[in-house]
Amino acid sequence: xxxxxxxxxxxxxxxxxxxxxxxxxxxxxxxxxxxxxxxxxxxxxxxxxxxxxxxxxxxxxxxxxxxxxxxxxxxxxxxxxxxxxxxxxxxxxxxxxxxxxxxxxxxxxxxxxxxxxxxxxxxxxxxxxxxxxxxxxxxxxxxxxxxxxxxxxxxxxxxxxxxxxxxxxxxxxxxxxxxxxxxxxxxxxxxxxxxxxxxxxxxxxxxxxxxxxxxxxxxxxxxxxxxxxxxxxxxxxxxxxxxxxxxxxxxxxxxxxxxxxxxxxxxxxxxxxxxxxxxxxxxxxxxxxxxxxxxxxxxxxxxxxxxxxxxxxxxxxxxxxxxxxxxxxxxxxxxxxxxxxxxxxxxxxxxxxxxxxxxxxxxxxxxxxxxxxxxxxxxxxxxxxxxxxxxxxxxxxxxxxxxxxxxxxxxxxxxxxxxxxx
Amino acid sequence: xxxxxxxxxxxxxxxxxxxxxxxxxxxxxxxxxxxxxxxxxxxxxxxxxxxxxxxxxxxxxxxxxxxxxxxxxxxxxxxxxxxxxxxxxxxxxxxxxxxxxxxxxxxxxxxxxxxxxxxxxxxxxxxxxxxxxxxxxxxxxxxxxxxxxxxxxxxxxx
Numbered sequence: 163x164x165x166x167x168x169x170x171x172x173x174x175x176x177x178x179x180x181x182x183x184x185x186x187x188x189x190x191x192x193x194x195x196x197x198x199x200x201x202x203x204x205x206x207x208x209x210x211x212x213x214x215x216x217x218x219x220x221x222x223x224x225x226x227x228x229x230x231x232x233x234x235x236x237x238x239x240x241x242x243x244x245x246x247x248x249x250x251x252x253x254x255x256x257x258x259x260x261x262x263x264x265x266x267x268x269x270x271x272x273x274x275x276x277x278x279x280x281x282x283x284x285x286x287x288x289x290x291x292x293x294x295x296x297x298x299x300x301x302x303x304x305x306x307x308x309x310x311x312x313x314x315x316x317x318x319x320x321x322x323x324x325x326x327x328x329x330x331x332x333x334x335x336x337x338x339x340x341x342x343x344x345x346x347x348x349x350x351x352x353x354x355x356x357x358x359x360x361x362x363x364x365x366x367x368x369x370x371x372x373x374x375x376x377x378x379x380x381x382x383x384x385x386x387x388x389x390x391x392x393x394x395x396x397x398x399x400x401x402x403x404x405x406x407x408x409x410x411x412x413x414x415x416x417x418x419x420x421x422x423x424x425x426x427x428x429x430x431x432x433x434x435x436x437x438x439x440x441x442x443x444x445x446x447x448x449x450x451x452x453x454x455x456x457x458x459x460x461x462x463x464x465x466x467x468x469x470x471x472x473x474x475x476x477x478x479x480x481x482x483x484x485x486x487x488x489x490x491x492x493x494x495x496x497x498x499x500x501x502x503x504x505x506x507x508x509x510x511x512x513x514x515x516x517x518x519x520x521x522x523x524x525x526x527x528x529x530x531x532x533x534x535x536x537x538x539x540x541x542x543x544x545x546x547x548x549x550x551x552x553x554x555x556x557x558x559x560x561x562x563x564x565x566x567x568x569x570x571x572x573x574x575x576x577x578x579x580x581x582x583x584x
Numbered sequence: 585x586x587x588x589x590x591x592x593x594x595x596x597x598x599x600x601x602x603x604x605x606x607x608x609x610x611x612x613x614x615x616x617x618x619x620x621x622x623x624x625x626x627x628x629x630x631x632x633x634x635x636x637x638x639x640x641x642x643x644x645x646x647x648x649x650x651x652x653x654x655x656x657x658x659x660x661x662x663x664x665x666x667x668x669x670x671x672x673x674x675x676x677x678x679x680x681x682x683x684x685x686x687x688x689x690x691x692x693x694x695x696x697x698x699x700x701x702x703x704x705x706x707x708x709x710x711x712x713x714x715x716x717x718x719x720x721x722x723x724x725x726x727x728x729x730x731x732x733x734x735x736x737x738x739x740x741x742x
Contacts, residue, residue: 325648
């Protein structure tokens with residue numbers, strides 16, 4: 163039976179998809195984590211989050227407590243300090259934060275309030291992607307309820323709705339966007355914890371990350387670590403999309419295997435076989451059917467040659483074209499590149515044109531080598547942010563696992579899967 | 585000149601930021617809501633109001649996907665071309681829409697009723713393929729499952 167101790171993020175979500183209002187949230191133990199936090203010294207809250215092993219759910223897996231502990235504390239700290247909630251869910255194939263914000267907005271607000279106390283922040287901005295209009299409506303309602311009930315005491319909270327661009331999800335791009343500028347990345351260091359929004363100390367955390375915090379305060383570090391099957395603590399919202407029987411989203415112990423999650427999605431649609439999957443959004447390397455036993459946590463997926471990313475997997479079957487899928491992904495990255503770094507705006511566009519030509523049957527010998535050559539300029543450190551390195555991950559792994567398909571496109575001057583989506 | 589209503593809405597948003605220029609994106613969204621798109625003249629008015637140069641503000645206006653620097657129809661259909669939709673019927677949906685409306689992506693129907701635009705993954709991948717019409721998300725739109733779905737769905741958007 164799902165309850166607050168087994169499924170802390172989703173146990174009492176209304177089955178009709180509506181929002182868990184304040185009284186229902188309270189009835190399920192809501193805001194008890196904040197009450198516990200209010201009886202705890204700020205530094206001790208951060209210590210608990212550190213000890214819980216909570217790692218960032220936005221995709222990078224950075225330890226949350228460590229991120230908080232970087233902020234200068236005490237009377238000499240530069241102020242105001244800010245919290246920026248990354249609610250700009252734009253990683254293709256990712257639909258987990260939408261569920262939390264549409265159905266459990268108070269859980270997010272409680273996480274923000276605990277963070278505000280821990281780092282002594284005066285102001286929190288929720289940076290929400292503009293397309294999430296239902297989430298915006300429900301967050302506004304929840305904010306009004308929480309403010310009236312005194313749950314946001316000690317800090318101010320504002321919902322900012324964005325005007326859309328993948329780059330806004332990159333934390334320093336997000337800071338620029340909040341300042342009213344283009345969402346170009348900033349150089350790091352200094353990290354936002356030292357110099358973030360308007361140059362002030364800033365915590366940037368993903369929605370799901372902050373939703374994990376109330377449970378840690380309410381039920382303790384040992385409980386939280388015990389929830390996961392592996393060293394990464396807690397539960398995780400895992401998702402599956404693509405041509406499976408029942409695409410969906412499930413809250414499961416961190417470290418549940420790829421195969422178990424695919425089983426919950428009912429396996430492939432009739433007549434289709436599993437060819438490969440991106441474990442956590444567009445900017446992760448392909449895994450293949452030989453990886454079904456890989457545990458979905460940050461370190462195990464990395465060991466298998468990919469990244470857990472957002473934990474929402476995209477499944478490729480044996481009848482859709484892997485080159486076409488790679489072209490779709492690369493086109494996305496090329497279009498969303500902010501234009502700040504040459505290897506990204508120039509190289510991604512080039513790779514995009516090669517892949518589109520291949521798909522049209524206009525590929526040439528040497529194209530595969532050219533793609534590999536181009537990705538060589540996209541590595542970490544060659545650009546300001548992770549967009550280009552992220553674009554290299556699906557592309558290089560597709561070439562690795564589906565090389566014969568790329569070659570056939572060139573040799574046969576056509577897409578061998580032509581008509582697959584007719 | 586920005587209207588009083590526009591100015592009032594922009595000031596209400598500006599109160600949430602310590603610096604005035606931070607409201608630039610909100611301001612552009614607000615005037616777009618009133619005027620349909622951001623013309624050159626509108627851009628100038630907003631820039632003057634916020635104390636920014638035209639160039640600075642145009643850099644912002646041209647950066648964000650949801651801001652229109654060209655006129656659009658009375659309704660905007662945003663087709664999700666994210667990878668999960670691509671796998672599950674985006675091609676069929678796009679072809680059906682282009683055929684029904686008689687336009688390509690990026691164009692507006694002659695009667696000014698619809699503009700068809702691509703959009704990145706809308707984060708509803710468990711119900712792919714999806715599209716957004718204005719502010720409304722519509723899901724499970726594969727024409728192979730229900731060829732008439734899209735026709736019925738567009739009916740109320742006049």
